[in-house]
Amino acid sequence: MTDWSQIVEDHGPIVWKTAYRLLGNGADAADCFQRTFLAAVELSRRQPVRHWPALLRRLATARALEQLRVRIRERGRQTGLSESDSQDGRASPLEVAQASELAEGMRIALGEVDPRQAQAFCLTQLEGHSYDEVAAELGVTVNHVGVLLNRARATLKERLAAFAPHRVNETKQEVQP
DSSP, rough: OOOHHHHHHHHHHHHHHHHHHHOOOOOHHHHHHHHHHHHHHHHHHHHSSSSSHHHHHHHHHHHHHHHHHHHHHHOOOOOOOOHHTOOTTTHHHHHHHHHHHHHHHHHHHHHOOHHHHHHHHHIIIISSSOHHHHHHHHHHHHHHHHHHHHHHHHHHHHHHGSSOOOOOOOSOOOOOO
C-alpha cells in the first residue's frame, strides 16, 4: 500500500515549487497542488509508479498549464504585483511593473503553447533539468526534446513580441498648423 503522507512530505515541495513558478499565485498553486496529488492517486491505482519525483513534476506542470489555459479563456482576470515584488527596494517601480507584466505575459503565452512543448520548456528552462532527464520524464528521445524546445521557443518569441521595447521613430514628423 502506498504511504501518501510520506510521498506528500517528501515530494510536496517539488510540486509546490513547480506549480507556483508557473502560476505565480498562491491560491492557484494550492489548487494545482491538490489536483496533482489527486491525479497521482488515480494513476497509481492503474499502474505502478517507478519514479515519484518525475511523475509528480510532470503532473504538476500539466495541471498548471491546464490552469493557465483556463485563465486565458477567462481573460478578464488579472493578477497584480506580488507582495515580494512590491517590497524589492533594488528595483524601481517601473522595473517591477515591467517584470510583473512580462511574467504574466509569459504565463499566458505558456498556456497557448502545445502542452508537450510547454512541458519540455518548463522542465528545462524553469526547473533546470537536462535534455536526458526531460526525455525520460516525457517518454521521448533526446532529439525530440530539442525539437519540442525549439518549437516552444519560437511560439513564445512570437507571443512575447509585444513585450519588446518599442522603437522610437527617428525621423522627425512635422506638425501642420
